[in-house]
Amino acid sequence: MAGDTMAVQKLSSKNQIVLPKEARQAMGVRGGDELLIVVKDDLTLVMPKPKRYAQTLRGLAKGTYPSGYLKRERRSW
Numbered sequence: 727m728a729g730d731t732m733a734v735q736k737l738s739s740k741n742q743i744v745l746p747k748e749a750r751q752a753m754g755v756r757g758g759d760e761l762l763i764v765v766k767d768d769l770t771l772v773m774p775k776p777k778r779y780a781q782t783l784r785g786l787a788k789g790t791y792p793s794g795y796l797k798r799e800r801r802s803w
Contacts, residue, residue: 745772 728790
């Protein structure tokens with residue numbers, strides 16, 4: 727996987743971590759930028775806070791339902 731980065735960081739006594747330079751560059755963030763932290767079970771995602779949530783979330787649920795399910799469900803209304 728080209729472009730993938732992994733780093734081990736230690737949590738400080740103030741519960742802080744430093745994002746590695748490669749991660750900051752890949753996300754396009756700088757000091758003072760806001761980050762969105764999403765926790766789902768044992769997975770934690772860190773990403774730049776989106777300017778428009780609808781645009782960021784568009785397509786995330788694609789493939790969640792079987793083919794034709796949503797059309798059948800809408801017709802049942």
